[in-house]
Amino acid sequence: MSAENSVMVYIQQQSGAKAAEVSLELISKARELADELGVEVSAALFGERVAAEIPRLAELGADRVYIAEDPRLKFYTPVPYSKLMIRTIQERKPQIVLYGATTEGRDLAPRVASCLKVGLTADCTDLRIGDHTQQDKEYKHILYQIRPAFGGNIIATIVCPEKKPQMATVREGVMRMGQPQPGRKAETVRFDPALGPEDFPTEILSRVLEEKTVNLKGANIVVSGGVGVGSKENFRLIRELAETLGGEVGASRAAVDAGFIGKEHQVGQTGVTVRPKLYIACGISGSIQHRAGMDGSARIIAINTDPEAPIFSIAHYGIVGDLGEVIPRMIKAYKARV
Ligand SMILES: Cc1cc2nc3c(=O)[nH]c(=O)nc-3n(C[C@H](O)[C@H](O)[C@H](O)COP(=O)(O)OP(=O)(O)OC[C@H]3O[C@@H](n4cnc5c(N)ncnc54)[C@H](O)[C@@H]3O)c2cc1C
Numbered sequence: 001m002s003a004e005n006s007v008m009v010y011i012q013q014q015s016g017a018k019a020a021e022v023s024l025e026l027i028s029k030a031r032e033l034a035d036e037l038g039v040e041v042s043a044a045l046f047g048e049r050v051a052a053e054i055p056r057l058a059e060l061g062a063d064r065v066y067i068a069e070d071p072r073l074k075f076y077t078p079v080p081y082s083k084l085m086i087r088t089i090q091e092r093k094p095q096i097v098l099y100g101a102t103t104e105g106r107d108l109a110p111r112v113a114s115c116l117k118v119g120l121t122a123d124c125t126d127l128r129i130g131d132h133t134q135q136d137k138e139y140k141h142i143l144y145q146i147r148p149a150f151g152g153n154i155i156a157t158i159v160c161p162e163k164k165p166q167m168a169t170v171r172e173g174v175m176r177m178g179q180p181q182p183g184r185k186a187e188t189v190r191f192d193p194a195l196g197p198e199d200f201p202t203e204i205l206s207r208v209l210e211e212k213t214v215n216l217k218g219a220n221i222v223v224s225g226g227v228g229v230g231s232k233e234n235f236r237l238i239r240e241l242a243e244t245l246g247g248e249v250g251a252s253r254a255a256v257d258a259g260f261i262g263k264e265h266q267v268g269q270t271g272v273t274v275r276p277k278l279y280i281a282c283g284i285s286g287s288i289q290h291r292a293g294m295d296g297s298a299r300i301i302a303i304n305t306d307p308e309a310p311i312f313s314i315a316h317y318g319i320v321g322d323l324g325e326v327i328p329r330m331i332k333a334y335k336a337r338v
Pocket residue numbers: 151152225226227228229251252253254255266267268269270271272282283284285286287288289290293303304305306309321322323324
């Protein structure tokens with residue numbers, strides 16, 4: 001299979017030179033797209049000592065890993081990283097390049113796009129392969145870059161059929177990480193970063209990492225509260241239910257905006273995407289932006305006083321009632337059973 005025309009993923013590092021979860025999710029998605037196109041999956045991996053990540057990338061579906069190591073690449077800075085990414089794309093000619101829609105991906109991808117004069121779609125929530133006709137010209141097997149637009153009121157499919165590579169950033173947790181295939185191998189293509197002192201105009205003197213206190217993505221149970229909770233004090237009920245069930249606390253954006261709880265708890269289009277075994281939505285109406293972050297949950301329970309609330313259209317179990325009465329009864333019933 002040719003190394004050109006691949007579906008390439010930019011591998012972001014997180015602390016300890018580990019590949020970020022979103023990059024691994026994207027390798028899995030790239031595998032799906034590449035299989036449909038009959039091409040390879042490639043990965044662009046830059047850093048100080050990052051080669052230990054290659055087996056993981058291979059097991060998740062990468063066929064070829066382009067790696068450049070240099071102690072000065074320990075932490076991401078825009079100039080050397082964009083230079084390396086641009087060079088890798090120019091030399092290896094992928095047809096699609098994917099980045100995580102993280103702070104780093106959002107910094108890097110537009111720099112690369114503007115230098116290569118190609119399109120870039122930010123914050124995609126789905127990617128597919130399809131055909132497209134424009135002014136009587138037919139384009140085969142191009143990337144459909146799908147994302148909410150106009151405040152989430154429509155789901156737009158964006159195409160960049162003329163220029164290659166087609167590039168997109170994808171939000172964390174939106175794509176499912178596939179099952180690794182133990183022992184699967186990738187070809188490693190090591191290259192000299194060939195960076196001079198002029199490529200490092202910024203020096204990182206120290207880096208302070210804030211510990212994550214909320215792990216919504218990894219939780220099996222998420223209990224979320226919305227505006228219907230009524231106040232910051234009433235959020236105690238949501239925390240109590242989450243604690244009783246061994247789950248995490250989530251929230252709607254409106255609840256975050258109202259100051260009931262911190263932004264790190266927000267679920268939805270501009271928050272975290274979750275897929276727990278159980279999602280309990282309390283006093284949440286079920287706007288399209290909220291649903292975008294939780295409608296992949298295996299089981300959804302909704303508690304709402306309004307029987308017409310849109311959340312009931314996706315809930316597996318609906319309770320029409322005041323959460324101030326329903327939640328204490330749920331806690332009592334659960335405690336009585338265990
Ligand atoms: C670009 C953009 C991005 C956005 N991103 C997000 C996002 O990431 N996440 C997100 O959540 N929103 C997001 N929003 C906001 C979204 O449009 C909604 O405004 C928000 O989700 C509504 O939150 P809510 O359901 O808590 O509030 P509301 O829509 O006000 O609903 C409150 C619900 O509580 C019920 N209720 C009231 N009292 C009680 C009670 N005592 N017991 C039980 N039920 C009760 C009501 O019947 C109602 O259904 C975004 C909006 C835009 C424009």
